[in-house]
Amino acid sequence: MLIEKERHDGIRRGAITVLFRRWRQRQATAGNVYRTALGQVAVDAVDVVTPEQITDADAAAAGYPSAAAVVGDLRGRPGDPVYRLRIRFVDEPDPRDELAASGELTAADLEDVEARLARLDRASKTGPWTAATLEIISRRPAVRAGDLAEELGRDAAQFKLDVRKLKNLGLTVSLGTGYRISPRGAAYLADRRR
Known part of the structure; x- marks a missing residue:
């Protein structure tokens, strides 16, 4: 799983607990631990949401100032589903x-x-x-x-x-x-x- 470098420190500290991704098809599964450039990251939940369902609280948990900033930063094709991933850093050796x-x-x-x-x-x-x-x-x-x-x-x-x-x-x-x-x-x- 690719995670932007500017999010690494926040994820390690536990300040960032949500990621948003626009994918053609689901690329993460709840309950799995993924190896990333920052270390191991557990995905505790994966939900499909519409851009309108992204809240300011979710945006803050993702390290953004607002829901609009999350939507503006989403990559991929506008018609593809948006996934909200609830994540946590796994501070254990790989x-x-x-x-x-x-x-x-x-x-x-x-x-x-x-x-x-x-x-x-x-x-x-x-x-x-x-x-x-x-x-x-x-x-x-x-x-x-x-x-x-x-x-x-x-x-x-x-x-x-x-x-x-x-x-x-x-x-x-x-x-x-x-x-x-x-x-x-x-x-x-x-x-x-x-």
């Missing part, structure tokens, strides 16, 4: 970070990683990609995703989505620019290279 930090893998862990990577390769419409992606990130940390994708002859947007799948397995870490292999990923690659 489970992916904890997973990525574990540099010791048991035989069972290695088998599990291998099986998951094989599934990702099989599901790909363009063929196996996991090994080449891990290797290039290992060899070229902190290099722009577009440059890595170009070297592999891949579409940059799809490359970024694929790296996110590796991050979900705890094998890579996102940096300000590019990526690096996590301790878990380094342990996997060291075993693979043996």
